Amino acid sequence: MTGRNLVLNIADHGYSVVGYDQDASKTDALRHEAASRDIRGATTLKEFVGLLRVPRAVMLLVPVGPPVDAVIRDLLPWLAHGDLIIDGGNSHFNDTDLRAKTLAERGIQFFGMGVSGGEHGARYGPSIMPGGASEAYERVQPIFEASAAQVDHEPCVTWLGPGSAGHYVKMVHNGIEYGLMQLIAETYDLMKRGVGLNDDELYDVYNAWNTGELAGYLLEITSHIFRKTDEQTGKRLIDVILDEARQKSTGMWASQDAMDLHVPMPTMDVAVAMRNLSGCDQERKEASRVLPRPIRSVDGDRQMFIGQLRSALYAGMIITYAQGMALLAAASTKHAYHLDLEAVARIWRGGCIIRATLLEDIRAAFRARRDLSNLLLDPTLSKTVMAHQQNLRKVVGVASELGIPAPSLMMSLAYLDSGRSAWLPANLIQAQREYFGAHTYERIDAKGTFHTQWEKG
Ligand code: 6PG
Secondary structure: OHHHHHHHHHHHOOOOEEEEOOOHHHHHHHHHHHOOOOEEEEOOHHHHHHOOOOOOEEEEOOOOOHHHHHHHHHHHHHOOOOOEEEEOOOOOHHHHHHHHHHHHHOOOEEEEEEEEOHHHHHHHOOEEEEEEOHHHHHHHHHHHHHHOOEEOOEEOEOOOOOOOHHHHHHHHHHHHHHHHHHHHHHHHHHHHHHHOOOHHHHHHHHHHHOOHHHOEHHHHHHHHHOOOEOOOOOOEHHHHOOOOOOOOOHHHHHHHHHHHOOOOOHHHHHHHHHHHHHHOHHHHHHHHHHOOOOOOOOOOOHHHHHHHHHHHHHHHHHHHHHHHHHHHHHHHHHHOOOOOHHHHHHHOOOOOOOOEOHHHHHHHHHHHOOOOOOHHHOHHHHHHHHHHHHHHHHHHHHHHHHOOOOHHHHHHHHHHHHHOOOOOOHHHHHHHHHHHHOOOEOOOOOOOOEOOOOOOO
16 A cells, blocks of 8 residues: 555656556556556566666565565566665664665665655655665655655655665654654543543644644644544444554664663653553453552642643653654764764654654754754753653652553653763662672772772771
């Protein structure tokens, strides 16, 4: 579906496209839908490759992992030196680096390209995150610039860097996506079980929140979700959906790589953990009997609490983007991507799942200081976070008193408080490591490493 939509989107802009699928019914449907557009369909690789202009550009939109390698393997005998393969799926960046290297040895150029925006984005303008051979980008640049989402006449696409830069940026996009989704889900829980709002009221709240500084695609779809009726039961669909969130793992990969790079991003880590915990449904049911704790409702002014929740969510959103951008900065150094973080913020402003008004401020922050190590150090964003942190603190306190889990809001606050703490109790951790394992320690008053006989004297 995404492939078909992307083909139609590209053809809408006057480019000729050939779609390949072994399933003849799909290529027939594509031909049928092509109407006056220059779209052809092929069911064999021979036919497909024969229809492409040389040097060829082939985009793969297949499930990640072995299917990507299988298609590349099948394609290779038909390709020639200078042809370009673009992997438009959510491949792991390590796989992309490996494929780029193997293909370069055979004279084939390779792009790992993140495409965000789902079915609708693919059809009417996604955010496109390509990385790989820069010389090949010029060939496809006009096509991508025309078919990407446009914000203020700027296309939501740019060449991000060499190797796996594109897939890395998409992976972090998805990590941020997981974090924002979890934050919103916690506000839902606090308003449903804490305040007792019904689905119509939740629609109204999210609809109102999706304006001004908080506005963004995820809040927009969240409000719509509360309005949707289930055709089978006539109930609101949200109330018949199982409380178990699955994943295709890109958000998890972001957390894994952040751990490898020693970059803290607890909001996103806990978002992954909460998806995993949601899957432990049997244990949760059993534990709710063994460890019962009635959930209380919010005391006092409910409207005021909802206002605080809005403010807490905004602080959490800024902190989540800050963690993701910090990971990109570290990965850019480690993998020599030379990422332009202002450009990343620019191409995320439209088409993608995490598009939000806030990205304008994020873009401005990196425009003002290209080497900004953390968004929370930007003068404007730091003021904004400080203006909202009291409400984040309040909401976290209320959630803990009510017994409603709010781990991503809590982690966002903990990240803020720890990140701005000039002193942390890590001296004790150094001392403990040294005590039980003689790992040595550093001192505040002298350089070097030291060892102490702790049990002596
Ligand atoms: C996008 C999305 C998309 C993602 C899934 C959700 O940017 O369009 O991020 O690429 O694969 O829609 O991923 P999970 O299955 O991991 O939640």
